[in-house]
Amino acid sequence: MNKKLDDSIILTTIDKFLNWGRLSSLWPLTFSTACCAIEMMVAGSAHHDLSRFGMEVFRATPRQADLMIVAGTITYKMAPRVKRLYDQMAEPKYVIAMGACAISGGPFNMSYGVVEGVDKVIPVDVYVPGCPPKPEALLHGIMKLRKKIENERKLTEKIKEWK
Amino acid sequence: MEIAKKIKENFKAVKISDGEIRIKKNALPDLCRFLHESGYTHLSLITGVDYTDERGEFEVVYHLYSYSKKDLITVKTAAKVKGAGSKTRGKKTEIPEEIKKKVKDCIGCKICTKKCPQEIDVKEVIFGLKEGKDVDPGVIENCSECGSCEEKCPKKIEILGVFEMLKLGSSGGDSGGSDDYEMPSIPSITHIYNSADWHEREVYDLMGIEFEGHPNLRRMFLSETFEGYPLRKSYPLTKKQEVNINAEFEEDEHLLDNRLNTLQKQSGTGLFHLNMGPQHPSTHGVLRLRLLVDGEIIREIYPVLGYLHRGIEKIAENLNYTQFIPYTDRLDYVASMINNAAYVYAVEDLMELEIPLRAEYLRVIVMELQRIASHLIWFASWPMDLGATTPYFYTLRDRERILWIFEDLCGARLTLNYFRVGGVTGDMNDAAEKKLKDFLGIMPEMIEEYEQLLTENEIIIGRSKGVGYLSKKDAINYGVTGPILRSAGVKYDIRKAHTYSVYDKFKFKIPVEKGCDVYARYKIRMEEMRQSLSIISQALDGIPEGEIKARVPRLITPLKGESYSRVESPKGELGVYMISDGSQRPYRLHIRSPCFCNLSSISRMCENSVVADLISATASIDIVLGEIDR
Numbered sequence: 090m091n092k093k094l095d096d097s098i099i100l101t102t103i104d105k106f107l108n109w110g111r112l113s114s115l116w117p118l119t120f121s122t123a124c125c126a127i128e129m130m131v132a133g134s135a136h137h138d139l140s141r142f143g144m145e146v147f148r149a150t151p152r153q154a155d156l157m158i159v160a161g162t163i164t165y166k167m168a169p170r171v172k173r174l175y176d177q178m179a180e181p182k183y184v185i186a187m188g189a190c191a192i193s194g195g196p197f198n199m200s201y202g203v204v205e206g207v208d209k210v211i212p213v214d215v216y217v218p219g220c221p222p223k224p225e226a227l228l229h230g231i232m233k234l235r236k237k238i239e240n241e242r243k244l245t246e247k248i249k250e251w252k
Numbered sequence: 253m254e255i256a257k258k259i260k261e262n263f264k265a266v267k268i269s270d271g272e273i274r275i276k277k278n279a280l281p282d283l284c285r286f287l288h289e290s291g292y293t294h295l296s297l298i299t300g301v302d303y304t305d306e307r308g309e310f311e312v313v314y315h316l317y318s319y320s321k322k323d324l325i326t327v328k329t330a331a332k333v334k335g336a337g338s339k340t341r342g343k344k345t346e347i348p349e350e351i352k353k354k355v356k357d358c359i360g361c362k363i364c365t366k367k368c369p370q371e372i373d374v375k376e377v378i379f380g381l382k383e384g385k386d387v388d389p390g391v392i393e394n395c396s397e398c399g400s401c402e403e404k405c406p407k408k409i410e411i412l413g414v415f416e417m418l419k420l421g422s423s424g425g426d427s428g429g430s431d432d433y434e435m436p437s438i439p440s441i442t443h444i445y446n447s448a449d450w451h452e453r454e455v456y457d458l459m460g461i462e463f464e465g466h467p468n469l470r471r472m473f474l475s476e477t478f479e480g481y482p483l484r485k486s487y488p489l490t491k492k493q494e495v496n497i498n499a500e501f502e503e504d505e506h507l508l509d510n511r512l513n514t515l516q517k518q519s520g521t522g523l524f525h526l527n528m529g530p531q532h533p534s535t536h537g538v539l540r541l542r543l544l545v546d547g548e549i550i551r552e553i554y555p556v557l558g559y560l561h562r563g564i565e566k567i568a569e570n571l572n573y574t575q576f577i578p579y580t581d582r583l584d585y586v587a588s589m590i591n592n593a594a595y596v597y598a599v600e601d602l603m604e605l606e607i608p609l610r611a612e613y614l615r616v617i618v619m620e621l622q623r624i625a626s627h628l629i630w631f632a633s634w635p636m637d638l639g640a641t642t643p644y645f646y647t648l649r650d651r652e653r654i655l656w657i658f659e660d661l662c663g664a665r666l667t668l669n670y671f672r673v674g675g676v677t678g679d680m681n682d683a684a685e686k687k688l689k690d691f692l693g694i695m696p697e698m699i700e701e702y703e704q705l706l707t708e709n710e711i712i713i714g715r716s717k718g719v720g721y722l723s724k725k726d727a728i729n730y731g732v733t734g735p736i737l738r739s740a741g742v743k744y745d746i747r748k749a750h751t752y753s754v755y756d757k758f759k760f761k762i763p764v765e766k767g768c769d770v771y772a773r774y775k776i777r778m779e780e781m782r783q784s785l786s787i788i789s790q791a792l793d794g795i796p797e798g799e800i801k802a803r804v805p806r807l808i809t810p811l812k813g814e815s816y817s818r819v820e821s822p823k824g825e826l827g828v829y830m831i832s833d834g835s836q837r838p839y840r841l842h843i844r845s846p847c848f849c850n851l852s853s854i855s856r857m858c859e860n861s862v863v864a865d866l867i868s869a870t871a872s873i874d875i876v877l878g879e880i881d882r
Contacts, residue, residue: 119533122560123878124585126537127629127666134648149533166475167530167538167559169497174531196579199490199570200563201482202474221666 104244111155111181112238114143115231118154120174123161125188125221132224142231151177156234157211158227162190162197163204175211181243185230186213189220196220255290255325262286272326277438280329284314284441292316292325293728295441296818298451299829299842300459302485304333310436310461313829315816315844319728319742322749326816331436331461354414355382357407364401364411370394374401374411381414392418394836396807437462447731450852458483458565473558473881476503482566489566504542511552512544521546526863530559534637534867537877541854541866548862553855560881568841573599573673573808576838581667583843584879586629589622590821591879592671594843597752597817598828599673602810608799611675612754617688617791618661618670619753619819620784624695625654626822626874627777631702634774634871638715643705650698653691660684673808675801685792692789699781706774716770720857720869723768730853733846734824735780736873739765739772746820758790770872780822809836823847823874845879 121129133139133147148154151174163171175184186207189195194205207213214237217230256268263283267274275283296315303309307330314327355378364374372392380387392415402411440463442448450472452463457472460481471478475495480487508525516523529540538559544552564583568576580595581588593615600607628647635643655665660683662670670677706712722732727740737744745762747755763779765772812834818827824846833839850873858866 120531122538124582124666127586130629130632131648131652134652135645136649136652151531162560162562164559164561165493165495166561169495170530170559173497196582197562197564197567200567201487201489201491201493202561202563203492223665 104242105239107244108239108241112235115156115183115234116146116148116154117144117156117158118151118174118178119147119149120157120171121160122163122167123190125160125191128221128224129158129160129187129227132227137224137228139228139231142235144231151175152179154178155181156183156185158185158187159191159207159213160187160221162195163207163210164202165204166202168204168210171207172210181241183214183234183238184211185215185217185227185234187217187227187230188222189218192216192218255287255321255323258290259283259286271324272328274328277329277331280327281439281441281444283327284316284444287316287325287327288444291318291320292323294319294733295445295447295451295731296324296825297827297829297842297844298448298455299840300455300461300483301831301840302459302483303330305485308333310459312438312455312461314441315827315829319744324816329438331438333436334434351381351414351417354410355379357409358382359407361406363404363406367400367404369398369400370396377418378409378411378414387418394809396836435460435462437464439464440466442466445731446726446729446856447849447852450848451731454848457481460484471558473561475500475558482563487566489563489570508542508544508554515544515551519546519551523551528866530556534871536633536871536875539851539870539875539877539880541870543863543866545863549860550858550863550866551860553858553866555851555854558881560877562882564882565841565843568838570837572836573810573838576841577671578667578669581669582878583845583882584626584821584823584826584847584876585666586876587622587626587822588666588668589618589670590626590819590826592668593619593753594817594819594821594826594828596671596673597819598815598830599808599810601815601817602813602830602832603673603804603808605674605802605804607802608675609754609796610679610798611800611802613791613795614676614680614800615671616753616755616758617680617788617795618658618668618676620787620791621654621657621688623784623822624781625651627781628654630777630822630871630874634868634874635706635712637867637871638712640706640712643702646698646702646705650695653687653694657684657687657691660687672801672804674804675799677801679800680795688788688792692785692792695785696782699778703778707778712774713771715865715868716774716872717767718769718771719861719865720770720773720872721768722853722857726853726856727768730856731849732824732853733849734820734822735773735776736850736853737824738763738776740768741766746818746825750818752817752819754791755787757794758787760787770868773872807836809834818844821846823876823879824850843879843882845882847873847875847877848880851875851880 139145186192191207194203197203198205215230215234217226219226259266263279265276294317296317299313301311303311309330309332311328311330316325358378360375360379362375368374372395377387395415397412438461440452452466453472455461456469457474463469477496477499478493512523523544523546526543526545529535530538540556542554543550564579580591583591628651632644632647658668659665661678662668724740727737743762743764748762760783763776765775810832812832814831816827816829818825826846827844829842830838831840857869
């Protein structure tokens, strides 16, 4: 009996279990504005293969996505839409700011139409620098995000709140 | 010139000098109609230039082209503004405390003036500031920030710091915006050229020039709530304005409801309004289309642009000529090399430079590689919009090979910044050459493979043959260029028609189809990739030894004048119109974006077609929003 149980039972906390589920299948939103989008596309293609991380399904609707990769410049005209898309995503949700434009406005940050970084509009979890970042850099950013999710204690915090 | 003689006979108040016609604004529509009838059917661009400070007027420039005569004409007209020209002159401004503190030690020894390589009278500026005189910041326009004045100053004054403050004070802040003159106006030519519609709206939006008789004069890129006109010299580059989304929605609704009601009354059926974008998987970025649909049938399309409007043309006026090259990369980001080329040719044209032959060969090689890369991205995204994902994996796999070559040449993958005024940055090396040869060996086979996937695929044929039909007449009238124009049977490719670089040394064909539909555009792009491969291998065989960059001064200061350079980008005619006032920064730079003009035909292309065909048609235009919105 003991032998059988050894093979089939893993003891863990619920938090860790949920985190594992979340980080292993992050579904990104197809949200792209400028140049970085092309590198994001490349990250999803054969050479870099995002499906290794269970995230090859780019969703067209924010309701089915839990990761927003902001790839490109955000203008003042676009900013309210970014906010709206973010609000439409279901919790828990994460944001990667990909490239200089999404981080700080990049080369365009002095211009009259450009928001100086997407973090002025929505909260950002991971910043991936570059103009544009190579697909490898984006993958590195995704790994960082997975690390971050792994250490989350969402449930424990909730329970503490209830107490 | 034959046409010049005819114009002189027919019109009184015109001035004609080498291909440039100046005319009074009231006679403009007549002249345009006359030119249209004499074969100048392609309106390449309309743009405005702000001369309010110098002459108290706005100039509007039209470039008209004749396919049969292969001739480009520039028409210029001006709109005077009342009350301009004297706006900020004569007003004495206070010198800020910080500057006063820095210059208080100046003894007026003139050492700094003698040391300045740009021959700026530094002493006059610094001593003038100390004395409390009004200093014109234009004097230090040419400062290269070399620091030699600062080094030799006996009193150790931070001259460069003072200069920077002066510059900031002159361009930024709220003091700049005094547009208290009336809106200048010019007669519209939309009734002659359909393509004028969007061009005029763009000029209205960014430059603030009204076009009398334009049917739909609204903002093109900026939000309806935006105040001011950013490309005017009085608008500061850094003045940002937040957008109120609700006000924008209301404006939208109001406009569409009116149109909906009139249409409904006409047809008697229940129409409704469908919004597509800016977040939509098949708009290739942040394009928004508002459709008025009757069930599944599209009645009218109202594109909304500007979700990626970064103000690149304004930025150009604030940077020197070399600094702007990286920004061109970010216009049409899937074809950076070709944007680089268009810009660099415009500057070289102004400077009348001679480029080493090896550099030109290298340019041709990278431009053709980039054309293939761009078509591959198109080939990945068009079938994906129709539901086929396999081509995406195939093409991006092979496109990666091109990026490796670029990486060996210049260190970047996408935004390459490879061109310089006078040549290129990196020479062909062994690693790149080997990869290039491998690529040339593999690629023909791969193109075969792609064609096997799609050319006779029943679904693809069903969704592309007869879809997005744009007749030859419409294509010309809407100012469409590139593969779309060629799919309508017009054999026009700038590489052949107005050879630039060394394209005349190579043998290649221009594929032309007569289908006028999405399928024809697909066929053309496939053939263009093959032709590009052939050009690359010819160039690689014939590449001469030698320099890769002409001798060009570090700080580029072209002569006073203007140039319009056009290159054949994968999307069509990419033009850069540049005006230099003899300083280190362009006075005005306008980019004639092929995607912008091609997209304007979407409403014609998809009139009375089903919604699903709109997806296919939009994809067939191969839009890149970075270039449309600029």
